[in-house]
Amino acid sequence: MSAGVHTVAVIGAGKIGELMLSGLLRSGWPVDRLLATARRPARAEELTARYGVRVVDNLTAVDEAAVLAVSVKPQDAAALLDEIGPKVPADKLVISLCAGLPTSFFSRRLPEGTPVVRVMTNTPALVDEAMTAISAGAHATGAHLTLAEEMFKPLGQTIRVPESQQDAVTALSGSGPAYFYLLVEAMIDAGILLGLPRQVAHELIVQTAIGSAVMLRDSGEHPVKLREAVTSPAGTTISAIRELEKHGVRAALLAALEAARDRARELAAQAD
Numbered sequence: 230m231s232a233g234v235h236t237v238a239v240i241g242a243g244k245i246g247e248l249m250l251s252g253l254l255r256s257g258w259p260v261d262r263l264l265a266t267a268r269r270p271a272r273a274e275e276l277t278a279r280y281g282v283r284v285v286d287n288l289t290a291v292d293e294a295a296v297l298a299v300s301v302k303p304q305d306a307a308a309l310l311d312e313i314g315p316k317v318p319a320d321k322l323v324i325s326l327c328a329g330l331p332t333s334f335f336s337r338r339l340p341e342g343t344p345v346v347r348v349m350t351n352t353p354a355l356v357d358e359a360m361t362a363i364s365a366g367a368h369a370t371g372a373h374l375t376l377a378e379e380m381f382k383p384l385g386q387t388i389r390v391p392e393s394q395q396d397a398v399t400a401l402s403g404s405g406p407a408y409f410y411l412l413v414e415a416m417i418d419a420g421i422l423l424g425l426p427r428q429v430a431h432e433l434i435v436q437t438a439i440g441s442a443v444m445l446r447d448s449g450e451h452p453v454k455l456r457e458a459v460t461s462p463a464g465t466t467i468s469a470i471r472e473l474e475k476h477g478v479r480a481a482l483l484a485a486l487e488a489a490r491d492r493a494r495e496l497a498a499q500a501d
């Protein structure tokens with residue numbers, strides 16, 4: 230199996246499924262090698278109008294595609310697999326984008342021997358800056374992982390992790406963009422508190438976030454070092470940091486990510 234030469238069906242093309250479709254198209258994947266499925270006719274029409282992609286029912290997708298990328302909500306996965314599971318020939322590759330669900334959830338509902346790969350991507354896929362973590366489930370070979378990587382590489386960075394780390398990945402990078410947006414939103418509010426016009430505060434913080442992110446990526450320096458470079462003795466930054474520490478921002482992040490990890494586990498338990 231190699232990229233672009235077989236058909237990929239995005240099963241349940243909602244927000245994440247659409248990110249995948251649009252990313253594959255941007256990377257040059259032929260539109261006639263893509264299929265999508267949707268629950269609502271209006272959604273199907275929207276996808277065809279936007280991408281020219283053929284939207285079919287789930288069983289047709291199973292029939293025609295070599296790779297089935299499942300991107301329904303975790304709580305909808307069992308019903309979907311009740312419908313398609315027994316009909317999936319064991320030579321198809323199933324890629325799950327569902328948060329929390331272990332590959333064993335799929336394997337139990339698919340014919341013996343069906344390869345399953347678990348993927349956690351994130352919304353910056355929209356601007357080709359996703360972080361996608363890929364894990365092999367039962368029967369997935371190196372070739373299957375390579376194919377999944379080839380599909381997600383055009384959307385940003387990819388990393389292979391053992392499946393046991395996927396709930397932590399979900400908490401960190403899957404939900405991660407939301408934490409940064411919250412931080413930016415709060416900093417814009419702080420700018421308004423200090424008397425800046427909203428638009429000025431927005432521009433200042435968004436560019437500061439971008440600049441800091443590029444420094445983190447390109448300098449190779451540890452974040453502590455980068456922070457220390459902005460923190461002069463008895464200066465303004467250390468006064469702010471004292472407040473952040475006093476208000477437990479670091480502890481809040483540790484607790485928040487633990488809660489996200491636990492929620493991923495709960496979703497898997499509820500889906501079963």
Ligand SMILES: NC(=O)c1ccc[n+]([C@@H]2O[C@H](COP(=O)([O-])OP(=O)(O)OC[C@H]3O[C@@H](n4cnc5c(N)ncnc54)[C@H](OP(=O)(O)O)[C@@H]3O)[C@@H](O)[C@H]2O)c1
Binds near residue numbers: 246269326
């Ligand atoms: N959003 C994120 O940032 C993010 C990040 C990483 C991973 N994920 C994972 O990605 C998955 C999808 O999340 P999402 O935010 O994209 O959800 P979403 O927008 O609700 O997309 C799921 C889509 O699947 C459709 N669907 C459900 N059951 C179906 C079925 N039996 N047949 C065909 N279509 C069906 C839904 O139809 P309706 O429109 O009728 O509901 C919906 O359009 C989740 O498992 C989530 O854990 C999400």
